[in-house]
Amino acid sequence: xxxxxxxxxxxxxxxxxxxxxxxxxxxxxxxxxxxxxxxxxxxxxxxxxxxxxxxxxxxxxxxxxxxxxxxxxxxxxxxxxxxxxxxxxxxxxxxxxxxxxxxxxxxxxxxxxxxxxxxxxxxxxxxxxxxxxxxxxxxxxxxxxxxxxxxxxxxxxxxxxxxxxxxxxxxxxxxxxxxxxxxxxxxxxxxxxxxxxxxxxxxxxxxxxxxxxxxxxxxxxxxxxxxxxxxxxxxxxxxxxxxxxxxxxxxxxxxxxxxxxxxxxxxxxxxxxxxxxxxxxxxxxxxxxxxxxxxxxxxxxxxxxxxxxxxxxxxxxxxxxxxxxxxxxxxxxxxxxxxxxxxxxxxxxxxxxxxxxxxxxxxxxxxxxxxxxxxxxxxxxxxxxxxxxxxxxxxxxxxxxxxxxxxxxxxxxxxxxxxxxxxxxxxxxxxxxxxxxxxxxxxxxxxxxxxxxxxxxxxxxxxxxxxxxxxxxxxxxxxxxxxxxxxxxxxxxxxxxxx
Amino acid sequence: xxxxxxxxxxxxxxxxxxxxxxxxxxxxxxxxxxxxxxxxxxxxxxxxxxxxxxxxxxxxxxxxxxxxxxxxxxxxxxxxxxxxxxxxxxxxxxxxxxxxxxxxxxxxxxxxxxxxxxxxxxxxxxxxxxxxxxxxxxxxxxxxxxxxxxxxxxxxxxxxxxxxxxxxxxxxxxxxxxxxxxxxxxxxxxxxxxxxxxxxxxxxxxxxxxxxxxxxxxxxxxxxxxxxxxxxxxxxxxxxxxxxxxxxxxxxxxxxxxxxxxxxxxxxxxxxxxxxxxxxxxxxxxxxxxxxxxxxxxxxxxxxxxxxxxxxxxxxxxxxxxxxxxxxxxxxxxxxxx
Numbered sequence: 156x157x158x159x160x161x162x163x164x165x166x167x168x169x170x171x172x173x174x175x176x177x178x179x180x181x182x183x184x185x186x187x188x189x190x191x192x193x194x195x196x197x198x199x200x201x202x203x204x205x206x207x208x209x210x211x212x213x214x215x216x217x218x219x220x221x222x223x224x225x226x227x228x229x230x231x232x233x234x235x236x237x238x239x240x241x242x243x244x245x246x247x248x249x250x251x252x253x254x255x256x257x258x259x260x261x262x263x264x265x266x267x268x269x270x271x272x273x274x275x276x277x278x279x280x281x282x283x284x285x286x287x288x289x290x291x292x293x294x295x296x297x298x299x300x301x302x303x304x305x306x307x308x309x310x311x312x313x314x315x316x317x318x319x320x321x322x323x324x325x326x327x328x329x330x331x332x333x334x335x336x337x338x339x340x341x342x343x344x345x346x347x348x349x350x351x352x353x354x355x356x357x358x359x360x361x362x363x364x365x366x367x368x369x370x371x372x373x374x375x376x377x378x379x380x381x382x383x384x385x386x387x388x389x390x391x392x393x394x395x396x397x398x399x400x401x402x403x404x405x406x407x408x409x410x411x412x413x414x415x416x417x418x419x420x421x422x423x424x425x426x427x428x429x430x431x432x433x434x435x436x437x438x439x440x441x442x443x444x445x446x447x448x449x450x451x452x453x454x455x456x457x458x459x460x461x462x463x464x465x466x467x468x469x470x471x472x473x474x475x476x477x478x479x480x481x482x483x484x485x486x487x488x489x490x491x492x493x494x495x496x497x498x499x500x501x502x503x504x505x506x507x508x509x510x511x512x513x514x515x516x517x518x519x520x521x522x523x524x525x526x527x528x529x530x531x532x533x534x535x536x537x538x539x540x541x542x543x544x545x546x547x548x549x550x551x552x553x554x555x556x557x558x559x560x561x562x563x564x565x566x567x568x569x570x571x572x573x574x575x576x577x578x579x580x581x582x583x584x585x586x587x588x589x590x591x592x593x594x595x596x597x598x599x600x601x602x603x604x605x606x607x608x609x610x611x612x613x614x615x616x617x618x619x620x621x622x623x624x625x626x627x628x629x630x631x632x633x634x635x636x637x638x639x640x641x642x643x644x645x646x647x648x649x650x651x652x653x654x
Numbered sequence: 655x656x657x658x659x660x661x662x663x664x665x666x667x668x669x670x671x672x673x674x675x676x677x678x679x680x681x682x683x684x685x686x687x688x689x690x691x692x693x694x695x696x697x698x699x700x701x702x703x704x705x706x707x708x709x710x711x712x713x714x715x716x717x718x719x720x721x722x723x724x725x726x727x728x729x730x731x732x733x734x735x736x737x738x739x740x741x742x743x744x745x746x747x748x749x750x751x752x753x754x755x756x757x758x759x760x761x762x763x764x765x766x767x768x769x770x771x772x773x774x775x776x777x778x779x780x781x782x783x784x785x786x787x788x789x790x791x792x793x794x795x796x797x798x799x800x801x802x803x804x805x806x807x808x809x810x811x812x813x814x815x816x817x818x819x820x821x822x823x824x825x826x827x828x829x830x831x832x833x834x835x836x837x838x839x840x841x842x843x844x845x846x847x848x849x850x851x852x853x854x855x856x857x858x859x860x861x862x863x864x865x866x867x868x869x870x871x872x873x874x875x876x877x878x879x880x881x882x883x884x885x886x887x888x889x890x891x892x893x894x895x896x897x898x899x900x901x902x903x904x905x906x907x908x909x910x911x912x913x914x915x916x917x918x919x920x921x922x923x924x925x926x927x928x929x930x931x932x933x934x935x936x937x938x939x940x941x942x943x944x945x946x947x948x949x950x951x952x953x954x955x956x957x958x959x960x961x962x963x964x965x966x967x968x969x970x971x972x973x974x975x976x977x978x979x980x981x982x983x984x985x986x987x988x989x990x991x992x
Contacts, residue, residue: 457858477857477860478860478862481860487858489858494852494854494855495854495858496855496858497852497855498848498852498856499851499852500847500851500919501847501848501851505848509848509856509859509861510859512841512845513856513859513860513862514860516841517840517841517842517845518841519841520839520840520841520844521841563859
């Protein structure tokens, strides 16, 4: 066994990112490490590369226990890492990048001729014949990835960690990269491959380990897995267990409220059509990176569309930016509430009235009494747990922060509200409250678009579920068609359409 | 009201301590006499001489609240002073000259604001451009000379008196009070703080961050124009090389002494203005206390460091802890005595 991890545990304040995880890597294999966001993949890798120090457990390389304190130390031990964002210097030449930190010298000066030759030889091993004197930044991401791999292998040479290496590559480049990885595997390297693209996992890896919520779920030969079982492992549901499917009552044909046609942007989301009825909840399902959030961002004007238009019963809508979308009665509670949602240093009251105030304009301040009334009523209605409305939002827990962001939008009374992962990182109690709130809003005639990785959640709230895969809207499930199985089948299927 | 006082307490305490310290070396520091309908005394001098920095500090507070910085204000002062002196000596009269100068300040702010908000240049770099170019522009206007003028109405702005107090004092007090009212009686203050803390989230909630940012840099330009007018009027001439030289740094220092975070967000204009008064009190106090002039800059630096350390949150928590320990000790000793 090349690398052997036993009961690895890593805690952060408030969460256990890794809880007794075991992981083995043989030499001469590609081992895929899978799991949804927050499953603990990157924490595991950071413990391996010395970016984090583990709290408990052992890591043994070639039988000897190691405890790297930095990525430099991990490299010396033999563990090299290539990240999605290549961590090389684009303004140096390819040769300088490959030999950075161990330049070849002659009489104490850098010997560029010898470096050029050494660099060419290194890349020759990978079937790459490029001008090593050119700046690295001038080459495509795929070439940069291979240069990064060449550098990591030359430095380390036992374990190679590839963290989402294909996220910004096209299909041909992916194949080029995989050829290189297979060659390295055949040479006896152990490769850990992290990816969200399941096709690539099946294509490249020999074994698969799935993590979920910081725990080890399964390790198995890739050939013994079906796509379906793999997704079950990742999402933590089995198809056999019939989950209570409790869709909101459908009142037959509903009034069409919004109609988006041909909405899309190159390399973000393929053009899609979407009709939203009055009082309807549409769910967006799909794995991470499938274009769920990007679709929502197009609808809210956060990203400019390259094609398509939006209409309601009165005609064409201007969705050129968030302000325009808000003027049309749209709302968007984003996925990353720390970065895009809350204004941490402002109070709960100020966060709640912020959107309303921005819409009224700066010259018409909301009277303080009205602000207090709004804040108090939403703290009560959404059950925001706080010592008072003047508390800094940054001091609240995740669930309560999410409620404050929701309160901001509800105060503006939108007709169409987009909720991106409304319950991520929220405890069970708040989770149920937010789903309950969704039902309540629909009762009042609001239309919602809910994006979620949790199938139970989508099934509990949606009248209709749209499934995305690889930046395409691939399926639409209505009413009784919605089930965990049908959604997963649509995510997993390689056909264009599912019935 | 209680909240405002609590916010300003560190600055007020620093200012009071400083005045007490200066009074030890120069007992007449607080004495004020009425001479020819004018109040005269070192304190009045402080109130007058702090005008340029106080004016700049008002605008700089807003810029820093948006998580920005404006290094070009000294140069903008020079431009505006030159424009006003040029217009006055060309016979346009004071109102036109002032309007032209203020227009020039707003234009400078518009340039900075567009670079920051639309082009997306970091404020430090964006305003560095005008900091360098601005003096060149001012020199072109004055043709490299010190452009003097004799217009008594313009000179009144710098050295005149109204109800006993110098005109520059009235100007900065008015600007500070009006700006504070504008910020706190409308929603501007809240919206500026919001984009300073989290521009992405604010924009997503519908705050027009681009327009607000440009407006803030233009307000800064307006303040710099007034400061430029005051300085030019005071010496009855526009000096493109020296007007407002390094004053951007004093203005930033005033904002920092005022306890405003350079990371943006919550701001207090009153605290920044007190910061400007503290800087001026140090300068004048050192001179009056009779230290040789070579020591001035060094003593000023030491005092600033002491004030900043005393205001730091770290010091605050240590102080709080120390006081608690002292109370525990007293309690214990009290029990033992019983």
